[in-house]
Amino acid sequence: MEDKAALLHKLEHKNNRLKALVQKYKQSHHLQNALIQLSEQASSVAELTLLYPAIHNILQDYVPSKSFYVVLLNQFSNTLELSYFADEKDGISVPLNQDHNFIQGVTGYVFKQGKTTYFQGEEMQAAADKGLFKVLGTPAEHWVGVPVYREKRIIGVLVAQSYDKEQCYSEQQIELLEVMSLYLSTAIERVKKRELLESEVKIRTRALTQSNEALNLEVEQHKKTLARQQILFKISELATQTKHIDEVYLQVHEIIKSITYAKNLYIALYDRETGWLNFPYCVDEFNENTKPRPFAKGYSELVLRTEQTQLIDSARAEKLLKSGEVERPEPCTDLHSATSWLGAPLKTAQGVIGLITCQAYNNKHVFDQDDFELITFVSHQIATVLQAHLAAQALKQSHQQLEHRVAEKTKEIRQTNMHLQMQIEERKKIEQQLYHDAHHDPLTGLPNRSLFLTQLEKTLQHYQRYPEQQFAVLFIDLDKFKDINDQLGHQAGDQFLIGVSESFSQCIREHDLLARLGGDEFVILLTHLTDRQQAEDVAKRIIELMKKPFCMKGICVQSGASVGITYSKTSYKHTDEIIRDADAAMYYAKNAGRSRFEFYHPLLSAGTSTYELESSHHLDSLPMHFRCSEIITLDEQHQSESLLEAFGEHPVLGSTSFEILKKFAADKAQQLEVELQLLTKACQQIQAAQLDKVLFPCSGLLLEKIEFQALCQTMQSQSIKKQICLLFNEQEIRYASAVQISNLKMLIELGYSIGLNDFAKDRCELNLLCELNFDYLLLSSTFSKRVLQQKSFDLQLQGILAITKIKQVKVIAKGPSILNYRALLDSHGLMLFIGKQHAINSPTATSAPATEQLLN
Structure with a gap:
């Protein structure tokens, strides 16, 4: 009998244990299903107003929650606001009409305590009598409030209540509410991001509909692709x-x-x-x-x-x-x-x-x-x-029967593994998010100063070991950003910064680094560079991009970007020196007229006076003189042609060509005035020196309507037509207006000789050679260098030579070290080069002061 009693006791103990395990697995199953449904709703609903009813429907399967509401903290007003409300007795008008101050009620009590609170029967009234909170609305028989956290910070309260005495909340149901609250903030963020994404899609769609017919066709094709x-x-x-x-x-x-x-x-x-x-x-x-x-x-x-x-x-x-x-x-x-x-x-x-x-x-x-x-x-x-x-x-x-048996045996293991996997995945996401937030700007999502300086330090150390792998730092300051904040508001300013960061990211390569230092200051680290031209190209793209006005609420504000560039050099020992020099170059670019870029020069930090820095962009105050370069063949035989260039004595940059100095002009009128004076003086010196054929660089401004008349008057002499060839910059002709192209063709009809200068500096436009009848073509030094380094550019050169041969255009190579490569360039089909520079032997213009007196 004793053995039988002991056996019954043992069986009863095992039975109780099995019931506890079943209850535990059932609770785990409820939690898992609720979280899966919450994740599905967060991934599918389009807006927050649909998320809360979906959560309410999920809870009703497991928890008495006919009366359920969610209160969240408004981070701007720092008050608790009602986000969702459903009640058996109190309608939505009750909390709204009574002007509920939730921080004073039991909801605010849970928010302040930061932990789950459960009241039964008259417990709530007793706590209210003690002064812990005020009772708002119809008293409930059972009330449970669960705080909602985001990154260890409470952001609201999730509440379920029952007016039925028999309908209480068990520990498992309260635990389910607590688990749901843990993932509620994540679900809200996902839906908010989806709302923002849909809003951005709508904005971009409206913008696309205002484009021209060609763009509309492209959009329709894109829509078809997306639909498919x-x-x-x-x-x-x-x-x-x-x-x-x-x-x-x-x-x-x-x-x-x-x-x-x-x-x-x-x-x-x-x-x-x-x-x-x-x-x-x-x-x-x-x-x-x-x-x-x-x-x-x-x-x-x-x-x-x-x-x-x-x-x-x-x-x-x-x-x-x-x-x-x-x-x-x-x-x-x-x-x-x-x-x-x-x-x-x-x-x-x-x-x-x-x-x-x-x-x-x-x-x-x-x-x-x-x-x-x-x-x-x-x-x-x-x-x-x-x-x-x-x-x-x-x-x-x-195999239906076999699958059924296997499914039953593996069901519990799969559920357990899935739950553990979800916990592991969530922990990984939290750790990744924490690291990201510590090293990125919260507004734009770009790397912050800390991450940028860390990467710059690594780049500098790598450069010290491998000096041939060059790098550059671009310091960018947005022009007139304060005007955007003042006229459109700080929220518009934030949107502008976000848009700028996205646009800047498209101007650089994948391995380059764009960071926001703070305010309206950005910085770019360019690595694996071969020459300074690559950094200059990036700066040009940024400046061109920033010329577009920023519009919001029917108001448009013109911004811009001032860019300072410092290129790698062996004297750099610390990252502070690099940032300092890039900042100095940016400051100089801003003083020189904004919406421009400048490379760092030692004189910028070597005691140059404030007056010189501020006045250096006044072109008419700079001394000017001419230099002549003869055009020679491979065997150093001199040709009848020569290149005449204007130079000025810049207070910071020293002796610099007019092509570079003209961007320092105070305005368009000043540049045109100085250029016409230079052209007049050049014609006088060409006739006085009795030169056969002179190639003279000039600006595309001379091809505009009024300026073209002044150009024709300056060169009305028949003899000068045969002696001078006007060289226009290829980039200016590429973007020339219809009036400028028409005047250029008029020059050809009038018998003037024209040529293209600095051809293929950033890209090779062969259609220009086909559309217009040029007499000379001067290749840029950047393109000549690339021809020697990369086979793909040799194919472009062969295309240029094929067209120029048909159209009888003379192709001339130039560059500071072009003579060192002339034997190699000869294998590519180039025959003419720019020789050494010298002053024109003319009694009227032999020195800079004489020319300076002329221009002043």
Whole structure:
């Protein structure tokens, strides 16, 4: 008897333990299902107003929550605000009309305590009598409040209450509420980001609709691509989410409806062994139950025989009947005869398994080429999905019992592993987010000063070991950013900074680094450079991009960017020196007129006076003189042509060509005045020195309407027409207006000689050589250097030489070290080079002071 009692006691103990385990797994299952549903809702709902009802519906499956509300902290007003409210007794008007101050009530009490609180019966009133909080609204029999946290900071309270005494909250239900609150803030952020993304998509869509017709066509094509991609996504989901083949057919029908007319649709499967057609799915106005039939000569069989999509209208149907390719098994009335029929084969790797067909009666719809292409496009994907489901269905039927036993045994293990995996994934995401937040700007998402300096330190150390791998730092300050904040508000200023950061990111390579130092200051680290021109190209793109005005609320503000550049050098020992020099160059660019870039020069930090820095961009105050360079051949024989260039004595940059100095002009009128004076003086010196042919660089400003008349008056002498060739910068001609191009052609008609200067500096525009009749072409030193370093540029050079040979244009190479490479350049087909510079031997212009007196 004692053994029997002991055995019963042992069995009872085991039974209690099993019940506890079952309860534990049941609770775990509820938690898991609730979290999965919450994740699905956060991934699917379009806005926050839909998220809270979805959460409420999830909770009602596990917790008494007919009365449920969510209160969140408004970070701007620092008050608790009602985000969602559902109550059995109090309507939404109660908390709104009574002007609830939630911080004073029991909700605020939970918010202050920061922990879950559960009141039963009269406990809430007793706590209110003690002065802990005020009772707002109808008192509940059971009330539970759970704080909502985001990154260890409480942001709100989730509340469930019951007016039924018998309907209390268990520990497991309270635990479920606490777990839901842990993931609520994450779900809210995901929905907010989706709302922001959808808002940005709408804004961009509205902007695209205002573009020209060409852009609209491109947008329509892009929409078609996205639509097709969305269709592929839907079909792919069928392969993984839909369990039953009948659901697949229904979903396929819905997909076809979204792309074309599919009121009448059927899917046929072909069994090659039996030679029969089966119709597992059919929706038709006149024939809802299509029976299996042997292979015959119908429209469906035509698709299967040809293995191609067939588009059949009334006219083609008559031709097919007359030719005997198609036969009708029995006479049918015109009412029941399809007036437009479209069928596509379902092709797989094993061959054609059937077809999908749409048809229209009584001319309700006429299928066209777009329908033909779309159904052909989706039929291949649908065939793969159907093949997979048919195979899975057959396999499932043969192994159904075995799968059932395996599923039961592995169910508990899968659930446990899934829960652990979710915890691990969530922890990883939290750790990654913490690291990201510590090293990135919260507004723009760009790397912050700390991360930039760390990367710059690594780059400097690498450069000290490998000096041939150059780098550059661009210090960018946005012009007139204060005007945007003042006129449009700080929120618009934030949007402007976000837009600027995205635009700047498109101006650099993937391995380059863009960071925000703070305010309106940005900095870029360019690595793996071969010359300074690459850094200059990036600065030009940024300045050109910032010329577009920023508009918001109907107000447009013109901004800009001043860029300071410092290039790597062995004297740099610390990152502070690099940032200091880039900042000094930026300051100089801002003083010189803004919306420009400047490289760092030692004189910028070597005691140059403030007056010199501020006045250095006044071009008419600089001393000017001329230098002449003869054009020679490979064997150093002098040609009749020579290059005449104007130089000025800049207080910071020293002796510098006018091509560089003209960007220091105070305005357009000043530049034009100085350039016309230089051209007049150049003509005098050319005639006095009796030079045969002189190439003189000038600006595209001279080709504008009024300026062109001044140019013609300056060069009205017939003799000077034969002696001088006007060189225009290739980049200016590339972006020249219609008036400028017309005046350039007028110069050619009047007998003037023209040429292109600094050709292919940033890209090779061969169409310019074809459209206009140039006499000379001066290659840029940057392009000449690239020809020697990269084979791809040699192909561009051969294209240039082929066109210039046909059009009889002389091609001349130039650069500071071009003579050192002339033997190598000869192998590429270049024959003419710029020789050494010297002053013109003229009694009227032999020194800088004489020219300076002329210009002043």
